[in-house]
Amino acid sequence: MKEINVSVVKIQNAIRFVRSSLSRQLAFKKYAEKLHIECKKLLCLDVATRWNSIYLMLEAAAKFEKVFVGLGEKKPRYMSYFLEVDSKRNKKNIGPTSLED
Numbered sequence: 605m606k607e608i609n610v611s612v613v614k615i616q617n618a619i620r621f622v623r624s625s626l627s628r629q630l631a632f633k634k635y636a637e638k639l640h641i642e643c644k645k646l647l648c649l650d651v652a653t654r655w656n657s658i659y660l661m662l663e664a665a666a667k668f669e670k671v672f673v674g675l676g677e678k679k680p681r682y683m684s685y686f687l688e689v690d691s692k693r694n695k696k697n698i699g700p701t702s703l704e705d
Contacts (some may be wrong), residue, residue, distance in 0.1 A: 612658065614699040615665050618672055619647045621685050621697075636671045643667045672701050 622632045633646070645664045650657040665672070675682040686699040 610698065611701075612662070614701045615662065616649060617686065617697045617699045618675075618701045619649055619661065619665060621682060622647055623649070632668075632671060632675070635674060636668060639670050639674065641668060641671060676700050 622628050629646075636643070643664070645667070647668065648657075648661055648664055650661045683700060686695070686697050688696045
């Protein structure tokens with residue numbers, strides 16, 4: 605898990621971005637439909653007390669891989685979310701996801 609932790613954190617942050625507002629969720633779903641991605645499950649985050657929740661989160665995110673790539677290319681707000689810095693000049697959000705993640 606330590607080896608893939610950075611990739612998991614990037615995916616978590618990408619999901620948090622999408623799930624943080626209803627309009628983003630709707631835009632994400634609309635873009636998925638445009639790419640003809642049919643999935644009844646939507647994005648979910650992991651839960652520390654559930655042993656399989658990381659797997660479920662990654663399984664759902666993998667189905668929407670093309671949508672995340674498209675967001676990175678077409679939505680400047682998505683990319684700027686990962687460039688935010690705090691008062692100590694540290695990046696607040698690791699990411700964005702890439703094809704390698």
